[in-house]
Amino acid sequence: MSSLTVTDEQVSATPAKVIQPAWVRVMHWINALAMILMILSGWQIYNASPLFGFSFPRDYTLGGWLGGGLLWHFAAMWLLMINGLAYLVTGFATGRFRKKLLPITPSGVLHDVRAALTFKLGHDDLTVYNYVQRVLYAGIILVGVLIVLSGLGMWKPVQLHWLVTLFGDYPTARYVHFFCMAAICAFLVIHVLLALLVPKSLRAMIIGR
């Protein structure tokens, strides 16, 4: 751990720029694990009473049955919430969100989306996020907050009735929770795809450089 957190000044042998600080990397991978646990156990719970005319394949669900899925869901939720809260606090406190994700301008987004789709988006400086990344990362943070709030409201519709009221009512909170999950799954697909297209960004999220 300590070797990951030393500053560049201390490392005279290999002066390399830290792209992703240790706290970002640790929280990123904890969040990835928590999200996968929550999604797979959530699918198990969904299957007990589907909102739409489909169920998730059993092989991609966690827990074996509704009771098992619920146990996983309400265990992994602590991992997701505690880690997520720490991430939000650190992201705001260090100014990382402001520096990395802002500004977001419509023209910048349009330009970078076009560039990305024609494979002309440069990645020379991984410390600066392009506008596609900014929109996706800022958006997924908001979705993450929304899925936790709607989930908490469904978990405690009486004790936290104000939270359910925020979404309208209990059934609406369920739909919000579902669509947030769908958004996270869509993000996951794009996010993983883009990380694999730019392997050095994946490397940076693992070893920091």
Add this chain to the structure above:
Amino acid sequence: MAKRSFLIPGVDKRLLIKDSIKTMPDVTRRRFIAGGASLGALTLLTGCDVIDSSSAEEMLKTVSKFNDAVQDFIFNPDALAPTFPESAITKPFPFNAYYDLDDAPDVDGNDWKLEVRGLVDNKKSWTLPELYKLPQVTQITRHICVEGWSAIGSWTGTPLRDFLKLVGADTRAKYVWFQCADKDGYNSPLDMRSALHPQTQMTFKYANEILPRAYGFPMKIRVPTKLGFKNPKYVVSMEVTNDYKGGYWEDQGYNSFSGS
């Protein structure tokens, strides 16, 4: 898998298979374990079985107990479940059980008595006419099932806390434990603070009609601060106790507090 002939002289093959199936763990349980095991292996990315299935299950049980404590801590005895106008009632209100309506307990109201046991002053049993004489209130609240669906209904009956006072229950005890007429012996423990919640009700009527068989005749316990499975139907006895006596679904792994 190659087929192998496997014969033991003098042993009936079908009976042997029948007996061996009995000794095999339940398939869904095995899936539950396998899910935990493969996931443990996946997350730790180790070749060895660092997180074996039983330790995953132990972890989940421990967290569930922790969640019981958290829910008990955040439970506000004065927080009321939202109530609704009659126009919001779900029609038809779903019949819900792990069996068909034809298999639901068919209780004869004339023979039925509510047994009262445990830490109470007055252990007399109650007939239906006696219970019907108690003061009754109506609530229109949302029933939320552990599966996620919900429905709004109208339940009429006596607040459980009034009844507990009437029979001289020791309200410092931890649980009120309900037993039901279901042939598998459905039962469920209710923590005392939830039992004393103003909206927790001994229900005798649904939509102002005597509780039909589908909804738990002759008596159900309506607990709008709990998930549906903690609202026992066809109740035959209640016991005030300090012992955790388990419950039909709780024993299978549903979180025991399951408050809402």
